[in-house]
Amino acid sequence: MLMKTDDNTLARAASDGDTAAFATLIERQYDRLFRLCFRLTGSRTEAEDLCQDICAALPGKLRGFRAEASFTTWVYRVCVNAAHDRRRRAATHANAAKGWGAWELNRRAADDDTAEALDWLSQAMRSLPDDLRDTLALVLDDITHREAGEILNVSEGTISWRISEAKKHLAALRQQEETP
Secondary structure (H helix, E strand, C coil): CHHHHHHHHHHHHHHHCHHHHHHHHHHHHHHHHHHHHHHHHHCCCHHHHHHHHHHHHHHHHHHHHHCCCHHHHHHHHHHHHHHHHHHHHHHHHHHHHHHHHHHHHHHHHHHHHHHHHHHHHHHHCCCCHHHHHHHHHHHHHCCCCCHHHHCCCCCCCHHHHHHHHHHHHHHHHHHHHHHC
């Protein structure tokens, strides 16, 4: 009996919760919907996803079906709107990804610069006398001058002097490297 019923009648019955009417309606319309989805997306995978999304949302959308147009016309409008929504979401995600992509590239470049600077400092510290290297290593590890003095058994003033000397050595080494 349902096979002979027109789509508009089936849609109204489906909107009232008739699952058999809904199943018949989907069975009749699915191939058409899929073809339209394929033409709208240009991709079989995207068309399958879009068609599934439409079919999943259709029970809720059927409540808005007023039979002012044929069911096919109405469901095509639902399909076109869903495709537009999907494209808008994809564009929004792409724009967001572009922003994150640039952010990630900048973050990696900053990390690379930091890593390069740390590598240079590690190499350069090897050329320092032991007392300056030990002092600088402690201070770079966020130890205060007072604490470093206690650890190395020297005065806080000696720590400050050693840091100053280490900076001079490192600046001279950098200058030497930059001079051709």
